Amino acid sequence: MFIDQVRVHLRSGNGGAGAVSFRRVGRRPRGKPAGGSGGHGGSVVVAVDEGMSTLQDFRRRPHRAADGGSHGASDLRHGRQGEDLIVRVPPGTMVIDDEDRLVADLVAAGQEVTVLEGGRGGRGNAALVSTSNRAPSFCEQGEYGTEAWFTLEMKLVADAALIGFPNAGKSTLISRISAARPKIADYPFTTLVPNLGVVTIDDRSFVMADVPGLVEGAAEGKGLGHEFLRHCERARVLVFLLDPSPLQELSPERQYEVLERELRMHDPGLADRPRVVAVTKRDLSVESPVTTALLELAPDLIEISSVAGQGLDDLVHRVADAVDRAASTSDQGEGYVLHRPLGATFEVERVDGVWVVNGRAAERAVAFNDLTLSDAARLASRRLSRLGVDDSLRRAGAQEGDEVRIGDLVFEYSEPDVG
Secondary structure, three states: OOOOEEEEEEEOOOOOOOOOOEEEEOOEEEEEEOOOOOOOOOOEEEEEOOOOOOOHHHHHOOEEEOOOOOOOEOOOEOOOOOOOEEEEEOOOEEEEEOOOOEEEEEOOOOOEEEEEOOOOOOOOHHHHOOOOOOOOOOOEOOOOOOEEEEEEEEOOOOOEEEEEOOOOOHHHHHHHHOOOOOOOOOOOOOOOOOEEEEEEEOOEEEEEEEOOOOOOOHHHOOOOHHHOHHHHOOOOEEEEEEOOOOOOOOOHHHHHHHHHHHHHHHOHHHHOOOEEEEEOOHHHOOOOOOOHHHHHHOOOOEEOEOOOOEOHHHHHHHHHHHHHHHHHHOOOOOOOOEOOOOOOOOEEEEEOOEEEEEOHHHHHHOOEOOOOOHHHHHHHHHHHHHHOHHHHHHHHOOOOOOEEEEOOEEEEOOOOOOO
């Protein structure tokens, strides 16, 4: 089954917690700190897999999670790092977050993007030794991973897109000029999914996509073609296939006008894309169906017959030439877009009378196993001050004694000492 759009729930791994441990050494009553650090949680990476052609597997398994890191232990034994989750997708897949922002547009093998970072592992007491505290009796907690819904949307990566009305003969044509074997029948909407075929002529080759038939109103949801208009977007060249046979209610020139309008309504840039125009089923009529009106719309059109093989070599040469010209003037499909909105390290807001500090940086500053220890509390206070949380709360209007929540912890705000 061809699936080109899915929603998936992804989660990165939790970080492991650090450990508190001491190793006995001479003349040191408490011993030497020897608590190991926790391992980082696995991240979620979306990567292109050239062997995939559909997003079908995500329909069966939409929920996926990376491994968590393990905890640190005594004798400087550090926790294992969590294994990254590699989410493999077909070439041409866009990753869109739950706020409808494009995160990445992956079109070629080797391209990948980290969409969720794994939780950071907490440091053990051996890693927290400082000049002011040579034997800390506390450690950091592991950081939770993050989770989010994403939409994966695939657009076929093809050099040329074959478009036309239902029963125009697109499937027959692609079966004659490539090794593709789509379903062919004498009733409308035989093609229910896009087909790809590699076309070779002389020492050149290009990929052609057979897009399901479009009808008037497709861009507004009529017929089946509206679901697949997106698969035209990456094509460098559009091949219009016009059908003069009695199967079509509209004349070839009217078909041309409708196809162009539907493409423009879906994406204005598509109407300006290089194109090759062919009138098909030449074997069915003795008299040429090419009218003066049609020639005014497409002066360079070509007449072909897929069944009889008439004009196919000329058509393939024209498409190959158009693809080469388009490729020389465009870098379309050669890279990927990555949008990573940059947010503040933390944000302060008032919720039901409590000051809430949101942000991983602030949560990391207080992520200790035991904040009742004075040394741990002082270190957390210094971290928050360096981060600017104290200043932000004061500017927001926090008063002495107000409650402040950071993650799952609640503190009482106090004015920092001056002088």
